[in-house]
Amino acid sequence: MATTVTIDPVTRIEGHLRIEVTIETVKGRQQVIGAKSSGTMFRGFERILLNHDPFDAPHFTQRICGVCPTSHGMASCMAIEKAYKKVPPNNGRILRNLVLGADFIQSHILHFYHLAALDYINTKGILDMAPWTSRYLTDDMVKGTTAKTLVDHYVQALEIRRKAHQMGAIFGGKLPCSSSFAPGGCTEVYSQQKRTDFMNLLSEIRRFINNVYIPDVEAVAGIFDPYFDIGYGCGNLLAYGVFELDSTGNKKLLRQGRIEKGSTNVLTLDQTKISEDVKHSWYSSPTALHPSAGQTTPDAARSGAYSWIKSPRYNRKVYEVGPLARMWVSGDYQGGISVMDRLAARAYEAKIIADAMILWLGQLASSGASYSSPVKASSASGIGLTEAPRGALGHWMSISSSVISRYQVVTPTAWNASPMDDLGQNGPIEQALIGTPVKDITKPVEVLRVIHSFDPCLACSVHMLRPDKEKVYTVIQTPSGL
Amino acid sequence: MHLNRREFLRMIGATGVAMALPLSLIEKALAGNGDPRVIWLQGLSCTGCSVSLLNSVNLTTVDDLLINKINMEYHSTLIAAAGDLALNNALGQHPSADEIAAFNSQLLKTGPNLDFDLNKDGVVNLIDYNILAAQGYILVVEGAIPTGANGNYCSVGNRLTMLKAFDLLSNKANMIIALGTCACYSGIPGAKPNPTAAKGVSDTLSYLGRTRKVINIPGCPAHPDWFVGTVVKVLAGQTVSLDSQKRPNDYFNKTVHSQCPFREREEVERLGGLGCLKEIGCKGPRTRANCPVLKWNSPGKGTNGVNWCVQSRMPCQGCTEPGFPDAMTPFYGEGEEDDD
Numbered sequence: 055m056a057t058t059v060t061i062d063p064v065t066r067i068e069g070h071l072r073i074e075v076t077i078e079t080v081k082g083r084q085q086v087i088g089a090k091s092s093g094t095m096f097r098g099f100e101r102i103l104l105n106h107d108p109f110d111a112p113h114f115t116q117r118i119c120g121v122c123p124t125s126h127g128m129a130s131c132m133a134i135e136k137a138y139k140k141v142p143p144n145n146g147r148i149l150r151n152l153v154l155g156a157d158f159i160q161s162h163i164l165h166f167y168h169l170a171a172l173d174y175i176n177t178k179g180i181l182d183m184a185p186w187t188s189r190y191l192t193d194d195m196v197k198g199t200t201a202k203t204l205v206d207h208y209v210q211a212l213e214i215r216r217k218a219h220q221m222g223a224i225f226g227g228k229l230p231c232s233s234s235f236a237p238g239g240c241t242e243v244y245s246q247q248k249r250t251d252f253m254n255l256l257s258e259i260r261r262f263i264n265n266v267y268i269p270d271v272e273a274v275a276g277i278f279d280p281y282f283d284i285g286y287g288c289g290n291l292l293a294y295g296v297f298e299l300d301s302t303g304n305k306k307l308l309r310q311g312r313i314e315k316g317s318t319n320v321l322t323l324d325q326t327k328i329s330e331d332v333k334h335s336w337y338s339s340p341t342a343l344h345p346s347a348g349q350t351t352p353d354a355a356r357s358g359a360y361s362w363i364k365s366p367r368y369n370r371k372v373y374e375v376g377p378l379a380r381m382w383v384s385g386d387y388q389g390g391i392s393v394m395d396r397l398a399a400r401a402y403e404a405k406i407i408a409d410a411m412i413l414w415l416g417q418l419a420s421s422g423a424s425y426s427s428p429v430k431a432s433s434a435s436g437i438g439l440t441e442a443p444r445g446a447l448g449h450w451m452s453i454s455s456s457v458i459s460r461y462q463v464v465t466p467t468a469w470n471a472s473p474m475d476d477l478g479q480n481g482p483i484e485q486a487l488i489g490t491p492v493k494d495i496t497k498p499v500e501v502l503r504v505i506h507s508f509d510p511c512l513a514c515s516v517h518m519l520r521p522d523k524e525k526v527y528t529v530i531q532t533p534s535g536l
Numbered sequence: 537m538h539l540n541r542r543e544f545l546r547m548i549g550a551t552g553v554a555m556a557l558p559l560s561l562i563e564k565a566l567a568g569n570g571d572p573r574v575i576w577l578q579g580l581s582c583t584g585c586s587v588s589l590l591n592s593v594n595l596t597t598v599d600d601l602l603i604n605k606i607n608m609e610y611h612s613t614l615i616a617a618a619g620d621l622a623l624n625n626a627l628g629q630h631p632s633a634d635e636i637a638a639f640n641s642q643l644l645k646t647g648p649n650l651d652f653d654l655n656k657d658g659v660v661n662l663i664d665y666n667i668l669a670a671q672g673y674i675l676v677v678e679g680a681i682p683t684g685a686n687g688n689y690c691s692v693g694n695r696l697t698m699l700k701a702f703d704l705l706s707n708k709a710n711m712i713i714a715l716g717t718c719a720c721y722s723g724i725p726g727a728k729p730n731p732t733a734a735k736g737v738s739d740t741l742s743y744l745g746r747t748r749k750v751i752n753i754p755g756c757p758a759h760p761d762w763f764v765g766t767v768v769k770v771l772a773g774q775t776v777s778l779d780s781q782k783r784p785n786d787y788f789n790k791t792v793h794s795q796c797p798f799r800e801r802e803e804v805e806r807l808g809g810l811g812c813l814k815e816i817g818c819k820g821p822r823t824r825a826n827c828p829v830l831k832w833n834s835p836g837k838g839t840n841g842v843n844w845c846v847q848s849r850m851p852c853q854g855c856t857e858p859g860f861p862d863a864m865t866p867f868y869g870e871g872e873e874d875d876d
Binding site for chain 1: 573578579580581582583584585586587588590591592593597598599602603607608609610611612613614615616617618619621622623624625682689690691692693694695723724725727728729731732734756757806807808832833834835841842843844845847848849850853861865866867868869
């Protein structure tokens with residue numbers, strides 16, 4: 055007898071996500087047999103950006119997300135630089151990488167400790183106050199001194215991620231939302247003092263990554279070993295790549311590429327093969343459009359639809375994006391694909407980025423510009439393909455009569471939290487949920503562990519929409535007391 | 537004061553009072569620990585103001601705030617609970633006036649018990665029982681509130697729209713803080729063409745036909761010190777003096793330009809130069825905030841930040857003003873020549 059369990063809101067993510075899972079006992083094992091992932095917040099950036107000066111785009115788009123703003127700033131700058139055929143000076147490229155790297159590290163640490171870890175730790179007796187009380191508590195959660203240590207690290211991690219933002223602000227102006235990102239480079243400049251200050255913070259953060267973050271992830275992975283076999287998902291992995299190592303844009307710290315299910319071969323990526331299905335999304339605009347021709351005509355009464363997120367697909371196939379995908383594509387991860395593999399890859403990626411940042415600091419030239427003004431064109435188009443902490447991020451931009459005439463953003467969480475597409479293929483989170491064992495349907499913590507492994511960020515995932523005028527929204531009268 | 541659940545129940549159990557009180561009310565009262573309750577709603581939000589708050593250290597850290605100063609009952613980014621369990625924290629029924637009266641009269645009969653002296657004034661009286669049983673809450677709103685299409689552009693959970701959640705929670709809040717320019721003035725979601733008919737908190741209250749006191753702490757994102765400093769003042773029972781935009785005068789009474797260390801410097805003509813950025817579009821002269829003094833991303837307690845927009849050579853974008861972004865764009869402008 056199947057039961058539908060709804061988790062709405064999914065908490066400890068960015069933004070507004072609703073998950074419905076259908077649970078049934080199959081071959082003696084109570085498990086998820088169906089899943090629906092639904093984004094429930096919409097703002098309309100792609101309409102708001104129209105007719106603005108292209109130079110304004112990086113400042114608007116950074117406000118798509120306050121957890122990964124720098125990635126959007128980077129994607130915008132790259133799209134405009136492509137459109138105006140501008141290559142930033144080396145110092146500008148390196149400074150932007152340093153700020154982006156700082157934001158990545160901040161985001162990964164935030165994710166493991168402050169968003170995901172509570173799924174694994176029994177905090178009773180340690181954090182008996184809001185926001186940590188009234189929660190699912192299951193027998194398999196870590197208790198005792200290990201739990202106490204993890205909670206101590208949760209608190210320490212608050213300080214470390216704060217310092218990562220402080221570090222990024224040295225060249226970023228401020229975080230969240232870096233002021234110094236501009237098409238043409240970075241308006242901040244190198245100085246010996248800034249480099250020293252940055253390096254000191256980076257050293258402290260690297261010590262935390264090596265001595266605390268990675269060991270904690272490995273400890274949790276060891277205790278929750280079954281989660282290496284839970285949450286596989288679609289098996290296809292995709293990355294645009296990030297952290298350009300030279301001015302050609304072809305050499306990146308984390309590479310571009312794809313991996314198909316069951317294989318380890320890294321295949322090339324051709325962005326023309328990206329399209330967005332809308333069969334199960336509330337849009338009546340044509341399906342399977344490439345983002346450069348993207349349309350967004352909402353239709354909240356659309357039969358069979360259940361999400362405002364579209365279904366980005368590559369060559370009509372489902373692809374997962376994120377640190378696991380990047381690490382696989384770059385050949386830096388030799389594990390599998392699962393909940394624990396995602397948590398582990400994210401930690402190891404933080405180390406790779408932090409270690410590389412030392413080299414980048416050394417590459418900064420003590421003299422030389424970090425910003426060079428692009429020459430504007432009245433008509434142009436450009437694509438910025440980069441990575442946010444959560445995965446592949448693309449901005450597709452067209453300029454006409456000197457202003458933005460089209461702007462489409464396809465975010466990592468759109469890939470990961472997408473609904474079923476035209477071919478009946480569930481999105482990555484949905485696929486990862488199917489087969490997940492659930493011991494107690496009143497405490498579906500296993501479902502949370504799978505969802506959180508993707509580090510969803512919903513502010514990023516929805517374009518714009520107009521809701522269903524016919525739906526009746528009722529207030530849930532919560533039972534009093536207990 | 538932090539009575540734990542077992543201690544409290546044992547105490548009232550010993551007096552035989554427990555049976556007469558609705559258990560639900562005791563449980564609710566005990567959910568708090570005497571610290572003011574905060575319910576934090578996110579609407580059309582990017583979570584940037586929350587992330588910015590996590591950077592707090594100058595006045596105090598966010599863990600000190602959460603553990604020792606406030607009772608953050610609901611914040612969907614941080615809360616351990618999920619789904620209905622979490623939403624109950626925000627929307628769980630608050631005691632009615634009758635329940636509070638019954639609670640107070642029963643507890644008064646047990647005689648003085650100084651563990652109940654929650655406000656530490658040496659006396660146990662109705663004030664303490666009210667603190668325990670009827671704690672009000674501070675409602676913090678982050679993000680704009682969409683009013684288009686019956687509010688259905690944003691759900692806070694279980695088909696409850698942000699508009700409806702705000703409607704319910706603004707009604708009983710002791711205080712409402714609109715955090716960030718989106719919550720104050722609708723910000724970027726409200727920028728033309730405002731696809732979702734997004735409104736800030738004050739405009740939404742008007743829309744709902746209600747008058748409530750609001751403190752606006754704008755910024756995109758808001759600076760953590762502006763929030764923490766205001767909350768600390770409120771907790772200490774001090775008055776927060778507000779300007780005509782309902783912003784705390786402590787942080788917003790002067791323009792960026794009037795406090796800017798670069799105002800006497802040579803005017804910069806192209807982006808990338810260090811100096812006064814008025815010629816290339818700086819909105820400092822018509823933006824109120826203390827960024828030039830406080831700066832951003834503080835390295836430690838009692839220390840101002842490491843950098844800020846103009847110091848990073850980007851003109852001020854005016855992000856604390858009601859006119860952000862529509863009245864502030866283009867954010868900067870410069871000559872057409874390529875200076876390579």
